[in-house]
Amino acid sequence: MNEQVNEIKQWVIKGDHDLGTAKITYLHIPDYLDTITFHCQQAVEKYLKAYLIFQSSTFRFSHDLVYLLDLITQNDSDFEEYYDMVSELQGYAVEIRYPNEIIYLSVEKVEKAMSIAKIVRELVVLKMNIKIDYNDIIDQ
Numbered sequence: 271m272n273e274q275v276n277e278i279k280q281w282v283i284k285g286d287h288d289l290g291t292a293k294i295t296y297l298h299i300p301d302y303l304d305t306i307t308f309h310c311q312q313a314v315e316k317y318l319k320a321y322l323i324f325q326s327s328t329f330r331f332s333h334d335l336v337y338l339l340d341l342i343t344q345n346d347s348d349f350e351e352y353y354d355m356v357s358e359l360q361g362y363a364v365e366i367r368y369p370n371e372i373i374y375l376s377v378e379k380v381e382k383a384m385s386i387a388k389i390v391r392e393l394v395v396l397k398m399n400i401k402i403d404y405n406d407i408i409d410q
Contacts (some may be wrong), residue, residue, distance in 0.1 A: 279321045279402055282395065285316030286404040289387045296380065303375040304362075309364035310383035311335070316343060317394045318356075321386075324398045333363035348397070355386045 292309035295302050311333070318338040322329050323409055325345050329338065335356040343351045361373055362383065 274323065275400065278323050278398065278400060281316050281320035281323065282402045285313040285391065287317065292384055294385065304378050306363040306380050307375060307383045310387040311359040311389040313391045314356060316360055317390050321394045321398065330332035335360055352390065359383055359386060
């Protein structure tokens with residue numbers, strides 16, 4: 271297996287671990303809305319970084335999903351329609367992890383965050399034409 275493909279798969283698998291953690295937490299500890307949305311943001315971040323590696327793009331390590339999407343769209347305009355989606359997850363990266371930050375979360379927002387993460391994963395994997403299985407907990 272080529273080294274770049276192996277690295278890409280590792281990023282996607284790590285993203286899947288975040289998305290799976292979000293889903294398991296949602297199913298078993300649904301009151302942890304902040305933890306669930308944090309892991310959704312982390313999953314999308316990793317999926318976008320996997321795609322940047324696929325594009326052979328240089329990027330700085332950042333939690334900023336819009337920055338990552340800006341880099342991707344320089345070479346792939348198909349991602350331009352995803353700005354609104356990833357922007358919804360932007361605040362879940364750091365701010366939500368600390369007390370005194372007021373971010374209102376609802377079940378609807380949490381379910382949307384999980385949906386966005388899954389949509390981004392599907393797009394990235396499809397565009398890279400790389401088959402990477404994930405635990406079916408994500409689909410429950």
